[in-house]
Amino acid sequence: xxxxxxxxxWGFGWGPFxxxxxxxxxxxxxxxxLSQIIRAARAEEPDADGCVLFGNxxxxxxxxxxxxxxxxxxxxxxxxxxxxxxxxxxAVKVTNIYGNQVGHIKxxxxxxxxxxxxxxxxxxxxxxxxxxxxxFSMPVMLxxxxxxxxxxxxxKHMASRGYKLNPGSPTGGSLALYGTSASxxxxxxxxxxxxxxxxxxFDNLFDGLMESKDGEKEAVESVATALLPHQKQALSWxxxxxxxxxxxxxxxxxxxxxxxxxxCFSAKEPPGRVRGGILADDMGLGKTLTxxxxxxxxxxxxxxxxxxxxxEQLSPCKAKSKPAQISKLEESSRADSNxxxxxxxxxxTTEVIDIDAEDVVVVEDEPQxxxxxxxxxxxxxxxxxxxxxxxxxxxFAAALSGSTPAVGAKKKKTAVKTNPEQSVESSVTVNTDxxxxxxxxxxxxxxxxxxxxxxxxxxxxxxxxxxxxxLYYGPDRNRNKKFLSSQDVVITTYNVLSTDFANxxxxxxxxxLRVVLDEGHxxxxxxxQMSKAVLELKAQRRWILSGTPIQNSxxxxxxxxxxxxxxxxxxxxWWNRVIQRPxxxxxxxxxxxxxNLVKCITLRRTKNSEVNGRRVVSLPEKTVFxxxxxxxQQEREEYELARNEGRRTIGRYxxxxxxxxxxxxxxxxxxxxxxxxxxxxxxxxxSSDLGPAATPAELxxxxxxxxxxxxxxxxxxxxxxxxDSLVLPVITHCAHVFCxxxxxxxIGNEQDKARCPLCRSEIKTSELVEFPPEGMEQEKNVSSxxxxxxxxxxxxxxxxxxxxxxxxNIKCLVVSQFTRFLTILExxxxxxxxxxxxxxxxxxxxxRTQVIEEFQSSAxxxxxxxxxxxxxxxxxxxxxxxxxxxxxxxAWNPATEEQCIDRCHRLGQNRKVVVTxxxxxxxxxxxxxxxxxxxxxxxxxxxxxxxxxxxxxxxDDIRALMEL
DNA sequence: ACCGCCGGGTGCC
DNA sequence: ACCGCCGGGTGCC
Numbered sequence: 001x002x003x004x005x006x007x008x009x010w011g012f013g014w015g016p017f018x019x020x021x022x023x024x025x026x027x028x029x030x031x032x033x034l035s036q037i038i039r040a041a042r043a044e045e046p047d048a049d050g051c052v053l054f055g056n057x058x059x060x061x062x063x064x065x066x067x068x069x070x071x072x073x074x075x076x077x078x079x080x081x082x083x084x085x086x087x088x089x090x091a092v093k094v095t096n097i098y099g100n101q102v103g104h105i106k107x108x109x110x111x112x113x114x115x116x117x118x119x120x121x122x123x124x125x126x127x128x129x130x131x132x133x134x135x136f137s138m139p140v141m142l143x144x145x146x147x148x149x150x151x152x153x154x155x156k157h158m159a160s161r162g163y164k165l166n167p168g169s170p171t172g173g174s175l176a177l178y179g180t181s182a183s184x185x186x187x188x189x190x191x192x193x194x195x196x197x198x199x200x201x202f203d204n205l206f207d208g209l210m211e212s213k214d215g216e217k218e219a220v221e222s223v224a225t226a227l228l229p230h231q232k233q234a235l236s237w238x239x240x241x242x243x244x245x246x247x248x249x250x251x252x253x254x255x256x257x258x259x260x261x262x263x264c265f266s267a268k269e270p271p272g273r274v275r276g277g278i279l280a281d282d283m284g285l286g287k288t289l290t291x292x293x294x295x296x297x298x299x300x301x302x303x304x305x306x307x308x309x310x311x312e313q314l315s316p317c318k319a320k321s322k323p324a325q326i327s328k329l330e331e332s333s334r335a336d337s338n339x340x341x342x343x344x345x346x347x348x349t350t351e352v353i354d355i356d357a358e359d360v361v362v363v364e365d366e367p368q369x370x371x372x373x374x375x376x377x378x379x380x381x382x383x384x385x386x387x388x389x390x391x392x393x394x395x396f397a398a399a400l401s402g403s404t405p406a407v408g409a410k411k412k413k414t415a416v417k418t419n420p421e422q423s424v425e426s427s428v429t430v431n432t433d434x435x436x437x438x439x440x441x442x443x444x445x446x447x448x449x450x451x452x453x454x455x456x457x458x459x460x461x462x463x464x465x466x467x468x469x470x471l472y473y474g475p476d477r478n479r480n481k482k483f484l485s486s487q488d489v490v491i492t493t494y495n496v497l498s499t500d501f502a503n504x505x506x507x508x509x510x511x512x513l514r515v516v517l518d519e520g521h522x523x524x525x526x527x528x529q530m531s532k533a534v535l536e537l538k539a540q541r542r543w544i545l546s547g548t549p550i551q552n553s554x555x556x557x558x559x560x561x562x563x564x565x566x567x568x569x570x571x572x573x574w575w576n577r578v579i580q581r582p583x584x585x586x587x588x589x590x591x592x593x594x595x596n597l598v599k600c601i602t603l604r605r606t607k608n609s610e611v612n613g614r615r616v617v618s619l620p621e622k623t624v625f626x627x628x629x630x631x632x633q634q635e636r637e638e639y640e641l642a643r644n645e646g647r648r649t650i651g652r653y654x655x656x657x658x659x660x661x662x663x664x665x666x667x668x669x670x671x672x673x674x675x676x677x678x679x680x681x682x683x684x685x686x687s688s689d690l691g692p693a694a695t696p697a698e699l700x701x702x703x704x705x706x707x708x709x710x711x712x713x714x715x716x717x718x719x720x721x722x723x724d725s726l727v728l729p730v731i732t733h734c735a736h737v738f739c740x741x742x743x744x745x746x747i748g749n750e751q752d753k754a755r756c757p758l759c760r761s762e763i764k765t766s767e768l769v770e771f772p773p774e775g776m777e778q779e780k781n782v783s784s785x786x787x788x789x790x791x792x793x794x795x796x797x798x799x800x801x802x803x804x805x806x807x808x809n810i811k812c813l814v815v816s817q818f819t820r821f822l823t824i825l826e827x828x829x830x831x832x833x834x835x836x837x838x839x840x841x842x843x844x845x846x847x848r849t850q851v852i853e854e855f856q857s858s859a860x861x862x863x864x865x866x867x868x869x870x871x872x873x874x875x876x877x878x879x880x881x882x883x884x885x886x887x888x889x890x891a892w893n894p895a896t897e898e899q900c901i902d903r904c905h906r907l908g909q910n911r912k913v914v915v916t917x918x919x920x921x922x923x924x925x926x927x928x929x930x931x932x933x934x935x936x937x938x939x940x941x942x943x944x945x946x947x948x949x950x951x952x953x954x955x956d957d958i959r960a961l962m963e964l
Numbered sequence: 965a966c967c968g969c970c971g972g973g974t975g976c977c
Numbered sequence: 978a979c980c981g982c983c984g985g986g987t988g989c990c
Contacts, residue, residue, distance in 0.1 A: 136988075
């Protein structure tokens, strides 16, 4: 019986992307199984989601008595083509979750199925409903899935062989049947989730993962930094996850058997445990520190990592270690990275080897070079294979580990006993598979945080503790397996890992004690080399650290669960079938199952989480003031003129019920009013009424101008087709804005007479207008001669000058939605001699980082003000150098303002944050603020209210804004 | 498998 | 006896 074999191949060592060499091994009967799996995995790669259910069919599994695979009532089985079968090239074998063969599909049916499976016309899935009642064969319910366009072919083909597919039940009952366990089956019809509910649930998937994860654990002594309560909690949880023999989620022990409640699979052998999980704490909560604590605290069986204390009697070894190397490390760590945290390097005995700045520089072309500028001296010593010092360390490490005593050093007598029979080589190579011999934690991180890890080890470890950390990076990295597996910690980057994987480097051969993926969400595309490399790493324990575990979708999660080897979902087939497809199709139980899986292996706290009733992190206070601005008489007159005209127009639209039809116009009017509130130069000089468009070119100009208005209006316009924010926005001749793909689809569907979804005018693909490729053309020069001030500018300048006189160390963010306003503001700032920088969406990546560095730097003479465009930069934008925020104009969406404020009110902020919102009295701005409040209330009261009334509420908004 | 099928043994009742 | 019938051997693909 080759169960053992198939178990290993499929159940454990299996990734859908096993080494391709396996294809060509003719001696293996399972080769084709594997290639089949790979092919299947590839075939369904991009859009397995697009599959629809063709129908169901009852079939027979035969040959049960020849195999050991067992199935239970209701268990799902896998169907795998077996073209190399010597008896029948159409063979389709039936397997259970572990990949153990259960039997074959009866040959006539197999022939029909093979035809379609081989041509990727259909995927077939099976469930055994009846359980086994004889030792020879059993019925199986097969469901056929595929692309809609292949449905006919499949049905015909099956019919021609005498098989008629029964339709799946209309409510997507296939889900109830196959998606989940018996529970949903009994319930029968359930209402599928709406896209919105799904998105919501998904956004919150990682929320509230704190329950019953309390219990704190102190770090071992060698961790110098005292852990905060939430970090102790995390440590306790992580240790438990590594040490406890808990079954993976959805598995339970039933008598002698291990049972999976989602697939109804059971087996005598326990499923592989997930020793590890996802630590998904928010940025800044100390994932790195917690991980360091874990490494030091939980070596084996809850015992700490044996590390050498550098005390007197052991001083010989200390003397022989190389202090020069650590000092290099100190140099290369950025000065600003850990203010006040630097320890004297003399005391620092952490053994960090081969951290040469030039290594960091040479290899990758990442834009990170700035950090390690010291290229000059390439004479720094690097370990080589035969470096005696390394062997010394290695002896030392092995000796300390206790379980694999190594031969004593040639030169020194370690205080710890040695075993003279064993050579150094054998002591290290032996039994890397043995649980107790694995010593090393491998940390994989993006290059950008590599130095951070080193800093943090240095910062958080007790100075008298000696830890072997090896930075596996750079062209001269030591590829010696023995050497690497004798380290306590090896740190490398994703890039190195994947290049090494391609070149068959050592990383994938070593049996690690623990592998840590830092910023684990960067591994997402399962086809990428990097992912394959990551999935193949051999380790007892696996961890993913990530502040943002979910970036896009359910799909991304697979990679994480597969890395953790969460049985059986590390196999794509089972993941797709049991989780991904049900969830994407809105199956509630599918979602529940997913939530449950994630919950069991994830710990996530945000900066708002509480431990023992106290905030996990305490941020300095934040105060928001509204400063009312009075318009000057002239400004007021201009404003009122525009307002009255706008009110008339919009009033007419409201009366006609044509607000939405003229939405672009309405927005333009509101926009103009908002611009008046800031500065009249913001208004487009060429008043671009969409009047009688004389020439097509003029019309086009007008439309582009409108499109710009809509986009610049900051109203978070969404495409009314996809109800999401605009992607590749285009404007129709009737002046409505959509995503290009969305409207193209609408036009495509309606063929000859496509109509605008908003106003039913005829629209054509050829008439869609988008931004000219040059995009935003330059600002109209506001020459300093013609420059005028405005009431709002006066208000701002007054604040800035006062602040400067009070404390000229304080830095400010001056925020507007109008980048042209920012430009106008530059003039008075210059006039008053303020040093400022500007950050907006139009800047190149390089420029952005430069500006941020400049602004964040505390160097004397640096900028104290940043002109910031409201939505520029993602949530990651860190502007903690600033503690004052001036919001020049209100945003439609209060959350946008909050996000903006959070760029400085976040971890790392030491001062109180004061926010000033300028609001022009008696204007649209005031009304906008009222609406903001109303919306905030709504959000707080009713959570995730349906979006059905979006349009009407929008019209109401507009009426409120114009006081109509 | 308390089946179906195959093929050898057998041959009135 | 170039059939039918009986009963044992056998059994996935």
